[in-house]
Amino acid sequence: MKKSMLLIFGLILTLGLSACSSQSSGEGEKQYPKGNLQIIAPATPGGGWDATARAMQKVFKDNDLITNNINVVNKPGGGGEVGWKYLKNQKPNHLAINSSLVLTNNLLGSSDLTYKDFTPLAILTTEWEAVVVPKDSPIKSAKDLMKKLKVNPKSLKVAVAPSLGNDDHLSFVQAAKTYGVDATKLNFLVYGSGGDTVTALLGKHVDVATMSVSEAKEQYKAGKFRILAVTSNKRIKGLDDVPTWKEQGVDMEFPHWRGVMGPPDMTKEQIAYWDKKLSKMVKSDDWKKIMKNNDWEPYYKNSKETKKFLKEQNKMYKDLIDEAGLAKK
Amino acid sequence: MxxxxxxxxxxxxxxxxxxxxxxxxxxxxxxxxxxxxxxxxxxxxxxxxxxxxxxxxxxxxxxxxKGILKKLFAGRTPKLIIAALILSILYTLTFEKLGFLVSTIIFLGLLLFVINGFRGWKKWVTNIAVAVLFSFVLWYGFSQLLGIGLP
Amino acid sequence: MGYNISDMIQGFHTALMPINLLFVVIGGFLGTIVGMLPGLGPATAVAVLIPITFGMDPISALILMAAIYYGAMYGGSRSSILLNTPGDGSAIAATFDGYPMAKKGQAGQALAMSAIASLIGGLIAVVGFILLAGPLAKFALKFGPAEYFLLFLFTLSAIVSLSKGAMVKGFISMAVGLLLSTVGIDQQTGVYRFTFGISQLSDGIDFLVVIIGIYAVGEVLYNLIGIDKLSSKGKKGVGKIWITKEQWKRSLGPILRSGPIGFVIGCLPGAGGSIASMLSYTTEKQISKRPDEFGKGAIEGLAAPESSNNAASVGAMIPLLTMGIPGSGTTAVMLGALVMIGLRPGPLLFKDSPDMVWSLIDSMFIGNIFLVIINILLVGLLVKILDTPPKVLYPIILVLAFVGTYTMNYSIVDFYLLMIFGIIGLVMKLLKFPIAPLILALIVGGDMEQNFRKSLVSSNGDLGVFFHSGISITLIVLTLLSLTYPFIIQWFKKRKKSADPANESM
Structure with missing residues (x-):
């Protein structure tokens, strides 16, 4: 009998305490930011989102740009969905890293959240996408590749990672579209990660792969891969003999960008605060060094530009997803 | 059967x-x-x-x-298992709200009391000491030494 | 990859620098500790260190992270042996015979043997690394979707064959594990399967949550049965902390065989320590003269997987360092950290900076020797855990299980899963269901399906794709053997018996 009493007592105690603590959370926000800042990486450690968050944390701290304590919080799951859902109900001292998935998750029908549910703060970096074949492949150029696919879209096995509807996949679809290839008929093999795609191509278990440039670069330098085209609008430093899609008659610039956003309804002052801090951050030497080490390129846009950019991107992705045959029904 | x-x-x-x-x-x-x-x-x-x-x-x-099934329903075993599960649910509900330290002390403390009973002051002392000390060591180790964010 | 003695000696110089020795010690120690705690593993530990490694010399950073990785392999089996609660997939096989040994009062010997086996396995793998890194990297590339599918199939069949005598229960356990692996987004098509709209489930059910739920929480609940009669196991004694000559003799062969098995499997991206340790365990059981003792505290049943999983952690460095491809969760995090500080492992690493590679290899030699010393010193301390009264110990384990789970995904949704699997674990223990098939099926199930479908897509539906390479055919033969071996042995024994009854006493 006593035990059940104890249980009930514990129940009342804990619930009572939790009510108190949630009440105390609605403090005023005269001075922003107050207390600890949280940067949400909606993924496990080891990927680009986590790396971006930790790089921000480091640069802010080391350059004394922000004196508040900054924590990186990993909230992995559902291609960012879990982390962003979490962000939506947080106070403005939380930021989250994002990428085009914040648009495509909704367009693909896997999420109810849209980019409009958040406060855009900045786009920070980009990587570019590359189409890659093994060095000894009979396919010598992007044109060869597309010609072959136009005749028979199923004739080649194309590796992408880690899911359909992401930038690896859609950048390829956009290029294919220009050449009149039916992108819905292509033979895509989906691998778990960029590393798996590299392995599959090295072992020649696939014919072509689409991946980010940084994933292809080392193998390219070692003479194992040929990069047929990249999605930047100018040739990439260090890969000077790799042509862009633009040079090969496909009018596209396809960034694989990463940015930050805040919870909905941030005030003007709060947005201005981040514009100031982030623009300083991207100019720092520490940031530039991290960018170089990671093969990221500067792609900074402030909050206003980001808002506009997201709108344009959303439209572009919508068209591409229709084209790829992935649109939600 | x-x-x-x-x-x-x-x-x-x-x-x-x-x-x-x-x-x-x-x-x-x-x-x-x-x-x-x-x-x-x-x-x-x-x-x-x-x-x-x-x-x-x-x-x-x-x-x-089946001998083992008999044991399962013998004495206070079923009550203990159910109590452990109820406390676990409680812990889950309070974990993020109260923060790690408070919720863990409550959870571990109650669990120790339920299992060990609460007769005699010696048990009170050990139960509370274990609950507080262990929770604190865990919290310190994770969030301070390893830098893993606990609520 | 040329082998240059002077590079190797240079590497020893770098590895023996006081600062790097310190990192090996710290990394090994930290790895051992995180390995012991449920849920925390080398991947988390390395991720936590990323901000610290920022300012470090790349060589030191690499040495530190590698030390954590293999340190965790040493630590992982501690809790398997003492409490029947593995902290990670690669420590599951250590529960099979390690825990029964502890129950028999041989905890000290089990811990010592596991450390020694890990050392030898690790050293075999380091030598293997030096001699075979290049060819093995090429060999690993030959594994296409079809080969991976068959490898996973082989693993499963080997595990199910362990539950000889209770096949139905083994199959049920396996089928549940495989079904659980289908929860989440289907990789090939992006279709959401069985997620019930819970976005935390869309990446699938984390097998570590299941391990902690079934083993740790299940074990706690199981021990609540008759806890009033349980006294601390310490009274039974923990036995000597050093192994006997007889035990050594029995284990040497298994250790020497399992090291290479683990090493080669570790080299395959995506296979890893769980598969390696499980396959060496089943191999040893099947070729053993005393298969009946396996699972009841046979020391060679502990030595084999321990040697194997440590070797696998060294093997996993090969795809990372020779091709820049992370083959496991931990090496993926390591790659991220290295890139951050400006080192990009890839095909050119051996050519461009042999000093770095050799320093790492040499540090692995030193680290393994150091770890065996730490772990044997720790034996005396660890067995004290068994002196803790169960009424205090089990609540603490339950808390550890929750905290460990939280640190994996920072989500309390996993807590509910933990409880559900805790109850399932309790039921399985009560009804004597084998647990390993469920866990292993969950670990390999997802990849098995995806690779099966990828093979069929790439062959346009032709099943012949599973027979077209030497590796596939070998794997098929091994699979068939593992399923039929027990029967073949029986048949042989029967024939022998009838031919020569006097032989029975052998």
């Missing part, structure tokens, strides 16, 4: 419901529209068949006693 048939029946039931859920899976937009379905269909079908075989096996020996 009925009890020992429960698990095989439950296994078959899971197999069957998973089979139905697999049939109802959405079609794939690209490639073979049924691609996502085959594998779970085969597996849940297999599970169902195995569940039925298990059921029959148990049916044959239904009159034998």
């Amino acid at each position: 009925i009890l020992r048939m429960l698990v095989p029946a439950f296994v078959s039931f899971i197999g069957l419901s998973w089979f139905i859920a697999s049939v109802l899976l959405p079609k794939a937009p690209l490639g073979d529209p049924n691609g996502p379905m085959y594998y779970p269909l085969i597996l849940s079908g297999f599970l169902f068949v195995m569940g039925v075989i298990y059921f029959i096996q148990e049916l044959k020996v239904r009159h034998q006693e």
Whole structure:
């Protein structure tokens, strides 16, 4: 009998305490930011989102740009969905890293959240996408590749990672579209990660792969891969003999960008605060060094530009997803 | 006797419901529209068949006693297990709200009291000491030394 | 990859620098500790260190992270042996015979043997690394979707064959594990399967949550049965902390065989320590003269997987360092950290900076020797855990299980899963269901399906794709053997018996 009493007592105690603590959370926000800042990486450690968050944390701290304590919080799951859902109900001292998935998750029908549910703060970096074949492949150029696919879209096995509807996949679809290839008929093999795609191509278990440039670069330098085209609008430093899609008659610039956003309804002052801090951050030497080490390129846009950019991107992705045959029904 | 048939029946039931859920899976937009379905269909079908075989096996020996099940319902065991589960749910509900330290002290403390009883001041001292000290060591180790964010 | 003695000696110089020795010690120690705690593993530990490694010399950073990785392999089996609660997939096989040994009062010997086996396995793998890194990297590339599918199939069949005598239960356990692996987004098509709209489930059910739920929580609940009669196991004694000559003799062969098995499997991206340790365990059981003792505290059943999983952690460095491809969760995090500080492992690493590679290899030699010393010193301390009264110990384990789970995904949704699997674990223990098939099926199930479908897509539906390479055919033969071996042995024994009854006493 006593035990059940104890249980009930514990129940009342804990619930009572939790009510108190949630009440105390609605403090005023005269001075922003107050207390600890949280940067949400909606993924496990080891990927680009986590790396971006930790790089921000480091640069802010080391350059004394922000004196508040900054924590990186990993909230992995559902291609960012879990982390962003979490962000939506947080106070403005939380930021989250994002990428085009914040648009495509909704367009693909896997999420109810849209980019409009958040406060855009900045786009920070980009990587570019590359189409890659093994060095000894009979396919010598992007044109060869597309010609072959136009005749028979199923004739080649194309590796992408880690899911359909992401930038690896859609950048390829956009290029294919220009050449009149039916992108819905292509033979895509989906691998778990960029590393798996590299392995599959090295072992020649696939014919072509689409991946980010940084994933292809080392193998390219070692003479194992040929990069047929990249999605930047100018040739990439260090890969000077790799042509862009633009040079090969496909009018596209396809960034694989990463940015930050805040919870909905941030005030003007709060947005201005981040514009100031982030623009300083991207100019720092520490940031530039991290960018170089990671093969990221500067792609900074402030909050206003980001808002506009997201709108344009959303439209572009919508068209591409229709084209790829992935649109939600 | 009925009890020992429960698990095989439950296994078959899971197999069957998973089979139905697999049939109802959405079609794939690209490639073979049924691609996502085959594998779970085969597996849940297999599970169902195995569940039925298990059921029959148990049916044959239904009159034998199972000692372990007797133990499960002996003394305060069922109460203890249920108490542990209720406390776990409570812990889950309070973990993020109260923060790690407070919720863990409460959870561990109550659990120790439930298991050890609370007669005699010695038990009070050890239970509370263990709950507070251990929670603090954990919290310190994780959030301060390892820098893993706990709520 | 040329082998240059002077590079190797240079590497020893770098590895023996006081600062790097310190990192090996710290990393090994930290790895051992995180390995012991449920849920925390080398991947988390390395991720936590990323901000610290920022300012470090790349060589030191690499040495530190590698030390954590293999340190965790040493630590992982501690809790398997003492409490029947593995902290990670690669420590599951250590529960099979390690825990029964502890129950028999041989905890000290089990811990010592596991450390020694890990050392030898690790050293075999380091030598293997030096001699075979290049060819093995090429060999690993030959594994296409079809080969991976068959490898996973082989693993499963080997495990199910362990539950000889209770096949139905083994199959049910396996089928449940495989079904659980289908929860989440289907990789090939992006279709959401069985997630019930819970976005935390869309990446699938984390097998570590299941391990902690079934083993740790299940074990706690199981021990609540009759806890009033349980006294601390310490009274039974923990036995000597050093192994006997007889035990050594029995284990040497298994250790020497399992090291290479683990090493080669570790080299395959995506296979890893769980598969390696499980396959060496089943191999040893099947070729053993005393297969009946396996699972009841046979020391060679502990030595084999321990040697194997440590070797696998060294093997996993090969795809990372020769091709820049992370083959496991931990090496993926390591790659991220290295890139951050400006080192990009890839095909050119051996050519461009042999000093770095050799320093790492040499540090692995030193680290393994150091770790065996730490772990044997720790034996005396660790067995004290068994002196803790169960009424205090089990609540603490339950808290550890929750905290460990939280640190994996920072989500309390996993807590509910933990409880569900805890109850399932309790039921499985009560009804004597084998647990390993469920866990292993969950670990390999997802990849098995995806690779099966990828093979069929790439062959346009032709099943011949599973027979077209030497590796596939070998794997098929091994699979068939593992399923039929027990029967073949029986048949042989019967024939022998009938031919020569006097032989029975052998």
